[in-house]
Amino acid sequence: MSYRIDRRQFAKLAAAVAAGAVLSNTAGAAEAFRLGALNSITGAGGAYGPGMLEAIQIAVAEVNAAGGAAGRQFELFAEDDQTKPDAAVLAVKKLVEINRVEAVVGIWPSSVQLATLPITNAANVPSFNVCGAPELETLDDKDLVFQFYASNKVIGAVFAEVAKKRGFKNPAVLAYNNATMVAQAENFRSTWEAGGGEVADFIVYEPNQTSYRTELDRALSKNPDILVLSSYTPDVTIILKEWYQSGYDCKLISPGWSITQAVADALGPEVSAQATTISNVPASSTEAYKAFHEAFVARTGRQPEMFATAAYDMVIVLALAIELAGASAKGTEISAKIRNVTNAPGNKVSTFAEGLAALKRGEEIDYEGASSPLEFGEAGQTTPAFGIFGFEDNKLALQEVMTLKS
């Protein structure tokens, strides 16, 4: 006998199949974790924002490939804050209200974090940045804000320590006029003077000039033996060109994001041999950095700079904290776990997959990031170790690592 399905039976069958599909679907995958990336793609931060976004995408892919955090895949929503606080307010409102993101990562300028903090904190959304403004430590009343880069207090102090250790006597300071760089230069000065030294000249320059000859000549007229350049890549390139043309012989020190390998390539070994750069990537020897570096070069064909490395760590740390807090955790419940997964004690892990496995075994972990060991203090600030770099044959090379108490 032949078995034929009539219309009613077909409808029942279809309903059963559909119900089964729905059930298996909800059992199989938890709801995606909506992650916001707020980067400075255009404006003053445009030199760093695109790299940070790419680093975030690499980290998101890594988390998803390992099966997600607490079973939740990451879904990324990216916005450009234009390095402007007013544009950032609208961008973050869009991320929080429309995309319904549960965390915001990748914030570069302090001005953007200061303007968006009231919004993200009110919505119980953690935000991770690379800013160095001291106000962040007091304005964040919910412990939702974490700084993945050294405060400028610390970087300025490291400049002074390094200059002193290397026997310099007469430093002149050139600082880019914004909150971050001026704070860094002022902290260099206060540490240097506290150590009994004197600063030959302290010059704050306006950005976006085609020549910095006037400022440079003023600094060089005081016969410094070292120039402290609290600067960014676009302006330091011009300053170094003019410094080389002047024929004046002295050493240079700058933050790692300023005199980069790209600057050395552009200006040649005569300039780069005089430069020392400081950044909180002592980590170039760690597993996390090696893995990230490889992925970044493969994806972009460029070398990652420090902010991109920190942005990568933001996503990994967030994912580990979600894994520990559980799939249904929100805002403060997640941020409360961040110190658990990054700070000692615990088994040191350097990738998301490694951390995930250890957490599943019920172990305590201590994520050693690609950007720094990531030990967060009371106010969500990092207490990093610093790498002191020089250029050998025009190639950036780590010379020593120093640690400071923050």
Next chain:
Amino acid sequence: MEFYLIAISISVLIYMLMASGLSLQYGFTGLVNFGYVGFFAIGAYTSGLLSLQGVPLPVSFLAAMLLAGALAYPLGIITLRLGGDYLAIITLGFSETVRILLMKEDWLTRGVHGVPGLPRVFDDWAGVSSGDLTLLLLLLVVNIAVFALIAYLVRSPFGRIIASIRDNEVAVRALGKNPAAFKTRSLMLGSALAGLAGAFQAHYVTFIAPEQFVPLITFYVWIAIIVGGPNRILGIVVGTIILLTFLEGSRFMRDFVGGVSEVQLASVRFFIIGMALICTILYRPNGLFPDKFSKGK
């Protein structure tokens, strides 16, 4: 969703307030002010700093308007005897001077560090979420009041004189009127509106720093009034909405058009704004809503 729409609308209305002031100066009086953002900055800092000293917000808003308007007076005295191009250059210099003063006088303005933690307008009694809605309603009322004022002014004897200054200054002088006095008044009034907009912006964003007050803002407002039509209230409204649609709407383009990265989108945004401006100049040189009486009458 609705909170984002409220946020966008607040931005539109703050820009609209600025556009009203600038079109009073340019569209109705013919003054080319390239330093408009300077008055916006003065308003923002005046109200922001006063409010941190415990001055109630209505008073600090009023102070922002008055100071921005008052500072336009000396500028007017110096420059209004000059022709249009000179005024443009000097006002541009003025706004840059204001910005550098805000950077350098850090005993007052905290310099490049900016001033964080400004009080929001209605949070004390409306809470954060409904505070925004209340602010939106207030801005709506203020904008309507400003439009009513402009409509009244334009029909008044004052309005007829500034319009004739715009169209033929020599003729006005020949009729025995002193153009400089009227131009100064128009400049002060427009600048006071910029100051008011600045106060709203400061207490909405809650953080002000000199880098927010770059000449780009001036030219955004210019784009709005040129696209919309500088001497029609409808032009101001539509121009501002178009500008913000381009600035903010490009955020949503990626949701509809695949394969565009955030980095490319940022460039596309500037491209679209530039093209819109060029097309307006080519096809609608007097804006989308030109003055009804300007040509052929």
